Amino acid sequence: MSDHTRIETDVMDVARARALQATLGQMPTIEFGHRLPPFFHQIYFWDAQTPDKLGRDGHPAVGGFIPDMGLPRRMWAAGKLVFHRPLFAGARAERASHIENVVRKDGRSGPLAFVRVRHDIRQRASLVLSEWQELVYRPDEITTMTEPPTAPTGESAAETVRYDATQLFRYSALTFNGHRIHYDVDYARNVEGYDGLVVHGPLHAHMLMGLAERQQGDLTEFTYRATSPVIAGEEVTYCWKDGAVWARGANGRLCMSGQAR
Template sequence: MTQTHSQSQILNDVMDPARATALQAALGLNVSVEAGSPLPPFFHHIYFWDPQPPENLGRDGHPTLGGFVPDMGLPRRMWAAGRVLFHGPLLAGVKAEKTSVIESVTRKDGRSGPLAFVRIRHDIRQRGTGVLSEWQDLVYRSEGGPKPERPVARTDETHAKTVSFNNTLLFRYSALSMNGHRIHYDRPYAKRVEKYEDLVVHGPLLAQHLMLMGARQLGKPLTEVSYRATAPLTLPHDATLCWNDGTAWVRGPNGEQCMEAVMR
């Protein structure tokens, strides 16, 4: 069953260059962003904070459902997929406005029990012009249930790079993106409550790595990216970023596919 929602939210940000350079440093990149510079692809995820007071947070550290995102009685939240259209450069140090609209809420019954899929559209404007559109798919599910099967990743990459993750990087990315989800920094919570093997690497952080690699491989600014999370990556494991002709994926330590993306 799919429901259409018209609820919207508008956030503004001055796109502080210091925040972008902090992410570049955290990722081991050359610090290059200054006022007026185009931001690297997907860096908008560290902007447009909407911090909430403690009483508005759920047990998982996320804002309590029932505000912008409706409460469907399903406590566990995961980032499932996304699509980004880059209409033009998003500039550091220039005021920007992001309008977010819940396009749909879809309920299904899966192997692990009831599921709800929420699709949110975000549009970012700078200087009166639309520079980025994004569709974000979130999935909510009940407690317990069997773990989803992990798909096997391809091995036909023409370019590959190994990346490492640790507590410090997860903390820094959580802080820069104002992501309070405890699975990324609270090991006892991640293991005992949400039943992960260890701390979970952020889905957007994996997507960030893939887009940076894709831009380098294509040799030009990205215009469109679609990505889908397929299995969680947890500490202390490394991952392999893979590329082949416009398709990118993250291969986990046991050959599983953690994320896939198509970009141009």
């Protein structure tokens, strides 16, 4: 656990929010003062590092806010969000971040480190959102992927999407995510061992939150966990039933699961 807290401020820029709507295939309708949809805060509070402070994968190099554990490859594996109040477009907000926990384990694919980061976002002196990110760090060499579980069926609502390289690039740009697996296909294949460009885990969470909100109204809490990557060009179906959400890959595998309240 770290006592170090990182404070960032940003304006919830309307143009950026409208660009995200367009990237997600929605009509850009957000105006100044509108309530931002769930997870739109991901396009703010950029960790803007100079090129010399980035790792080979495009992420900010470990050893700063995230401790250096000798495991350079990063994956955003899971998360939890608690929505206290609406976050409004056009107004300034502050995010306080600190590391809650670091755990090292030996997994089937080798040594791993699990880092839990907590973010609290305030706007107009009120706490509007608490978020926990579960990050996994692995060795640099390519590891064998484990067999993912099979996704449920029988959903009450669903949306099927097929992402292309342009959408992934735009989402990376809006979230200031430099991870090369999302836009550098040679790196994704030859260095990290994927079959092609990888769809962002947070993008799946984003789509599942939107689906849940359309089915059950304003959300108070959302949890999610990634289980299998989705490659650009592959169909993924976002599913909802009674508050349970999941992303199903083209071959029926479970790519992400979660719960919306």
